[in-house]
Amino acid sequence: MNVVEKLRNVNLRPTKQRILLAKQILDGKNKHFTAETIQKEVLSNGQSISLATIYNCLNKFVSVGLLKQIDQQGEVTIFDTNVSHHHHFLNQNTGELIDIDPDEIGFSKLPDIPNGFESDGVEVLIKIKE
Amino acid sequence: MNVVEKLRNVNLRPTKQRILLAKQILDGKNKHFTAETIQKEVLSNGQSISLATIYNCLNKFVSVGLLKQIDQQGEVTIFDTNVSHHHHFLNQNTGELIDIDPDEIGFSKLPDIPNGFESDGVEVLIKIKE
DNA sequence: TCAACAGGTTAGAATAATTCTAAACTAGAT
């Protein structure tokens, strides 16, 4: 399925810029990127697109499920007086965090740590809504 | 242990502002807050402190372990072409994310969802370093 | 006790990510 069809499938008008972005992004491989890195890629291909459009498009793509946005618990830094290792519920309605004691969560399986690395902690975020 | 002692314990000079903040924050209860909410609290108590100082202090408190900073994977929004449910390694050296297949992780225990809420997904972040 | 200075505080400027605005453009329906 080409990108124009993909865009039509989700009721997005296949404009030049959306096609450009979709070609960069939706090539079947799993990728992580930011608005900036995408713009660099596009520019280095000799084409051009404004950052505002990239944000517009990526947000649209997310809202129709073509992309996912990695959880960043909002834009402000949240501090926690609980300095011991623990996990969180995230109330999606309010953005509020609730602590979860580490022994409330147990793992029956964890992936191998990539070669040359060591684990530096496991954080679980359970998203909840009303 | 009073807040002045707590500050001395971690080699931070107990200045007026740090004492003020420590009293607000380190009262033994677990709390989540932002620089802004702390400033509001202080101001509504009739006292005053600049936002820059709050950031300075909170960051110092974090660096000495009095506080924890909730993981926000950096300040830029990261998008992911993998829209299916999955988890991530976070390479702390570079900020890079690596996908983890959901069946690479299993739970033997999960906490009860708070009353009136339903789960809306569980995200695991495994922090790794070289 | 107090001078001296290293470290802390501050207002306001700077930075950076993201969104908004309003004017110009364009895909798709007629």
Add this chain to the structure above:
DNA sequence: ATCTAGTTTAGAATTATTCTAACCTGTTGA
């Protein structure tokens, strides 16, 4: 071909956070 609603854009606006540079204050040691 034309019209219109939806898009794109440059640049301004916004927001969180850090930086700057001048001023202030704990602490040390004489």
